[in-house]
Amino acid sequence: MDYPALLGELFGLRRFGMELGLERMQRVLGRLGDPQRCAPLVHVAGSNGKGSTAAFTESLLCALGRRPGLFTSPHLLRFTERFRIAGVEASQDAVVAAADKVRRALGEPLTFFEYATAIGFVLFADAGVDCMVIEVGLGGRLDATNAADGAVQVVTGIALDHVAQLGGTLGEIAREKAGIFRAGRTALVALPAAEPGRAEVRAALSQAARAAGARLAVLGEDFGLRPWGGDGALLYHGLLAAPSDEAALEMAARPRFPVGALGLRGAHQRGNAALALAAAGELGRVMGFAVDEEACDAGLATVRWPGRLERVAEAPEVWVDAAHNPDGAAALAAAVRAGDAGAGPLTLVLGALDDKDAAGIARVLAPLAARVIVTRPASPRALAPELLAAALPGADVVIMAAPGAALDAARAHAAGDGGWVLVAGSIFLVASARAQLLGEAADEVAVAEALTPGR
Numbered sequence: 001m002d003y004p005a006l007l008g009e010l011f012g013l014r015r016f017g018m019e020l021g022l023e024r025m026q027r028v029l030g031r032l033g034d035p036q037r038c039a040p041l042v043h044v045a046g047s048n049g050k051g052s053t054a055a056f057t058e059s060l061l062c063a064l065g066r067r068p069g070l071f072t073s074p075h076l077l078r079f080t081e082r083f084r085i086a087g088v089e090a091s092q093d094a095v096v097a098a099a100d101k102v103r104r105a106l107g108e109p110l111t112f113f114e115y116a117t118a119i120g121f122v123l124f125a126d127a128g129v130d131c132m133v134i135e136v137g138l139g140g141r142l143d144a145t146n147a148a149d150g151a152v153q154v155v156t157g158i159a160l161d162h163v164a165q166l167g168g169t170l171g172e173i174a175r176e177k178a179g180i181f182r183a184g185r186t187a188l189v190a191l192p193a194a195e196p197g198r199a200e201v202r203a204a205l206s207q208a209a210r211a212a213g214a215r216l217a218v219l220g221e222d223f224g225l226r227p228w229g230g231d232g233a234l235l236y237h238g239l240l241a242a243p244s245d246e247a248a249l250e251m252a253a254r255p256r257f258p259v260g261a262l263g264l265r266g267a268h269q270r271g272n273a274a275l276a277l278a279a280a281g282e283l284g285r286v287m288g289f290a291v292d293e294e295a296c297d298a299g300l301a302t303v304r305w306p307g308r309l310e311r312v313a314e315a316p317e318v319w320v321d322a323a324h325n326p327d328g329a330a331a332l333a334a335a336v337r338a339g340d341a342g343a344g345p346l347t348l349v350l351g352a353l354d355d356k357d358a359a360g361i362a363r364v365l366a367p368l369a370a371r372v373i374v375t376r377p378a379s380p381r382a383l384a385p386e387l388l389a390a391a392l393p394g395a396d397v398v399i400m401a402a403p404g405a406a407l408d409a410a411r412a413h414a415a416g417d418g419g420w421v422l423v424a425g426s427i428f429l430v431a432s433a434r435a436q437l438l439g440e441a442a443d444e445v446a447v448a449e450a451l452t453p454g455r
Contacts, residue, residue: 003092006099007079007445013112025114025147031105032118035125036148039069040286041132042279043148045140045177046156046190048328049272052264053156054135055305056276059263061131062087063299064280064292069124071145072135073116074449076307076431077442083120085127087304098123113137113449117144131283137449139166141179152282153180153214154275155189158201159327160357170197171204178208186239186282187212188275190219217278225259225274232261234270236277236296241285255281257293263303266335273300307430309335313421313437316414317342318407320434322427324352326360332424333364342420345370347410349421350388351377351403351429358383359391361425369422371396371413375406377428379448403432 001009029036044054051072061068067086075081083090102118110118117137124132134150136143158174166173170192181187189205192198202218209216217223217239228235238255259277262269277296284291307322309332319341323332335341348369352358366372372395374385389397400406410421423433428448435442 001096001100001103003096004444006096007443007447010079010112010115010447011445013110013115021142022144022147024108024110025117025144027108028102028105028110028114028118029121029147031107032101032122035121038121038125039129039131040151040283041134041148042152042154042283043134043136043145043150043180044154044156044279045136045143045180046154047159047173047177048325048331049156049190049268050135050154052269052305052308053154053272053275053279054133056264056273056300056303057133057154057279058084058087059303060276060280060296060299061133061283063295063302064284064289065295066289067128067130069120069127069129069132071117071120071124071132073113073137074427076427077435077440079116079443079447082116083123085124085129090123094123094127095119098126111144112447114144117147121148131287136177136180139173139179140177142176143180146180149182150180151185151286152279153182153185153187154279155180155187155205156272156275157190157327158192158197159325169200171200174201174204175208178205178212181208181212181214183213185214186217187214188217188219188223188278188282190271190275219271219274223274223278225270225277228258234259234262234273236274238281239278255291257296259297259300261301263301264305265309265340266331267338267340268331268335276300306434307427309341311341312434313411316411317420318411318423318433318437319420320423320430322430323361323365323424324356324426326357326364329361329364329424333368336368336422341422345414345417345419347414347419347421348372349375349403349406349410349423349429349433350425351375351385352383352388352425353377353379353381353428354383355381356383356426358388358425362388362391365422365424366392366395369395370417370419371398373398373400373406373410375399375403375429376401377426378403378432378446379426379428382426382428403429404436407433407436
């Protein structure tokens, strides 16, 4: 089978939709020789920031001389983007070879995401990676990636997202994500900034950690990054080697060192970078490698993660960000207000999926803009732009269903008033904007997860 044929096969798997559960994955991976056990892994869950945290962690591990495999989802333009080995996107041939092995071991149908996860584990085992960074697809407890046992677990944050699948409260969603916790391992978690959500999530994660026998470490309390000096420098306060109340042990065992500016923009990325630093440190304890301060500085500065507050065009400037829920939109809005993106009047190109809180996203981002152009992302789950526009009474809103035409109109408007363009609200909209402006190679067949119930 060649790569186009694989894409066709993957597209066909959408008919199975989404079906949470581990039994199929465990059986298939067992027939494959359990490739998920080929190397220790960092397991990353969360409502927002998990992709950026995974990318930071991979970049740190590369800088520290490791050979990590990185599995993320969804992709922007190419299915192969989901798999990186030592910082390099996997080749089509390597992905096809891994898919062939999975196909021969199936014995039963898998969903799209299960198939992709199995491909990733086989690909990494074949490549001889010495560690892995695995991003959860949805939730945690019943996610296909949870067929593997993480050496380190990370929960980047909890927000009301995917409530139909994960639960309608922050506590319920937190418990689902805490399903990746493992006995004797460290779980690194970020809590919501505001109450009462912070207390609700803390209680749920603490209870889950006790039940699993995991050590819980909280961002901003047990470890973190904060501004230090000038020129964007930050000071990292790391984790103790083991829980202790002894001040002397804390001074001897807690890493503390400065790092320079981060390779990803926005103050919200400090938390993601701190989670990644702590994850690399904990993985180093498991694997027996040292965490070098200069290497960490380089790893944080050189991280690559497309579509996250990324400038993709000049004159006028066009920025893209895959903010897909109100919490992500709030982080993006804070970055824009802080001057981390363009300058002058903003033309916002906005599109969302029908399973998202599109009105919440719009209400956060629209006040930043002089004009809003609402459009339809290239996804079967896209929300009609007319419905999105209805959430913005009183705003200067233009409806343009075709995303390419919406982007062209936004650029023309921004050029006329000396402003800039921001494309946000859906990763599918960000993908099409990047393809249009950067001319990047894209798969001929678009494949993605389906969130409707399967079978």
